Amino acid sequence: MKPLILTLTLAFAQTLCAADWPQFRGPNGDGIANDANLPITLAPENVAWKIALPGRGLSCPIVVSGRVIVTCSSGPRQERLHVVCLNAADGSVRWQRQFWATGRTMCHDKTSVAASTPVSDGKRVVALFSSNDTVCLDLEGNLIWLRGLTRDYPNVSNSLGMAASPVWVDNTVVAQVENDSESYCVGLDPETGRNRWRLNRPIGANWTSPVVMRDGPRTLVGLQSKAGVDAIEPATGKTVWSYTDGAATIPSSVSDGETIYIPSNGITALRPSAGGQPSQLWRNPQLGPATASPIALGNRLFTLNAAGVLNCANTVDGARLWQLRLKGPFSSTPVAAGKHLYCFGEKGHVQVVDTTAPEGKVVGELNLAEMILATPAVADGAIYARSNVHLWKISKR
């Protein structure tokens, strides 16, 4: 682990266990599992358990202190919002809470009101839904606070559904609720749910999630939109620098602790420099991701394009090194453990790619036979994946 990554992890939350996966793309928001002890050559026997979920969703499960927490939505108009906490060991339900949506639940049939991944500081969990209902619970299911952001700001909604996952940094929960009619990013006090700040954001539908990154001694949050990326101070919402060359509105940027890789003009790599504008390291239009976000593993950057082709590039100069066609398409962002990428295709194919093979190589496959849109979680030697119907734990036999 790079020292900067370690610093970032500590800034993120002091109470997380090393094995936790507390947010979208894991503890550092980079999709890399500290625990590399995952099965590689997959077989049905690697499914440790599979449980039925109470509703639809493409939010990612998170794992905190032996608990798997996942959100769902149900009902004819998807107006019932669920937060479900399972025991990671056996999939049994520890607790579940239900809420009624206070905001609009209209979304595209493919997505769901449970699209944003919850976030935890190791003691509490904040779940945001596409209706912009936001709830904070402790790990035993006790309600700490709730908000209805569409109730507060009535034009905050996107008729295709919203999907940005919040981050929790510097004792602030940062949530992007950006769309065509009214567009904000809010910094919420995790004790009360009240706004620490509210930032006007570019008008336009946006499904990308904030990315936590280092900028010299500071921890900043990158807010991506069609306009580019604004780096803000999480405690104040103050903008520190802006990259204004445009960016995608579906795949999110990723930071490896030193460099931020932005889905902009393909991929654009920026290196923040303490206090000033970041410097652009490189740009490669060949690397443009489709729905899945990029992932940087060591000195390699990976993106999945609309054809289901995995691109591998050098992080130093952005040169594409190889391409590997997988069974796609992909909505789920790959996660990495050791030298392997775990790619979950929309048709349920789990494909394990050895990234050190000369042209990349699929070394493990498993067909879950359900539509998988959610990025998986990795914790304690297991990978957790969910569909609209089920949640699986996959581990070594």
Add this chain to the structure above:
Amino acid sequence: MKSIFTGAILLLLAASRADAAAAAATPNPLNVHIGIIRAVDAEGKGNEKARAAWLTLVKSDLSALPSLLSGMDGANELAANWLRAAVDAITERELKAGAKLPVFALEVFLMDTKHEARARRLAFELIQRADAAKAESLIAGMIDDPSVELRRDAVQRLLDIAAAHDKAKRAAEAGKVFETALTAARDLDQIDTAALKLRQLGKPVDLPRHFGFLTHWKVAGPFDNTARKGFAAVFPPEQKIQLDAKYPGKAGEMGWVDLVAGDEYGKVNVNDAFGPVKEATAYAYSEFQSDKARPCELRLACKNAWKIWLNGKLIFGHDEYHRGTRIDHYRLNAELLAGRNTILVKLCQNEQKETWTVEWEFQLRVCDATGTAILATNRPPTPAPKATVRKPEVKP
């Protein structure tokens, strides 16, 4: 069956009133905490106090459930969610410990339709957990229930019965039950199912009237919407409705013209009036005679930017284009006046060129909170349909 059911309700409500009188004599200590929770409001107001009150409430046993459910009566949506989470937490803990749900008290609560609809549905689901057969027996009488979810289950029961008649070739019985189901149905999928079956059985169905869609409009346009500035711009119809006026429009002078929705689901195609135009703004106007002053919901579906006024008062607007829509996409609370009400809808079309961005349509209906149509006293006859009935959607 009906008389037995009615008798049971009367007995339960009598017991409920007796309980209420007893409760009035002995103040309920939970009410202080419920009151604190009911004070939560916008932007997190009251969350800290609510958290403390919630932690106290969840120490209660299952006998607290009716009080918590009653606490949702008239509460805002946020407070209702706090209380709902308390019900969940208490139920979960107590059932794990082997306690029994207070089915009788929950049934009393459920049967009193003055209670908040969602709270009653929650009571029903708790009964269902304890005694599924009792829940099933109760649902049969909920065909006109103010809770849309309870009504949905009752309608589904009828649809199943009707389908069984249909399968057994008992067309007359099937038709009667499908008609009853359609009359009661408020959810689109159930309406679709009943309408399709009735038509297959040769029965007439008037869907626009069932929903309460407004089908006859005057429209004026196109005004400009270059660079999407039309949404904020104030064109003459927003200042004064004058149906014989002429306006300087985007394509020259124009005035109000008739536009009738022949669609089964009340879809008004603005392009039928002006041709497929882009970067344009139009207005649709209708008058709605109400037999009395009453609250209503204006339920709008539109995938273009829109605003809506009732009696000259702006109700809401949404500046979004071509992200998708569905019936009842927007539910807007409003107040109808007794007699004449004016409804003005602003509709903007943007510059996108893709084929799916040609659509410039809206659907508007006037109904109550359950989705039951409120029909204008001046409602014109339903126009002949242009489209066939939708096929029921199947979703996981």
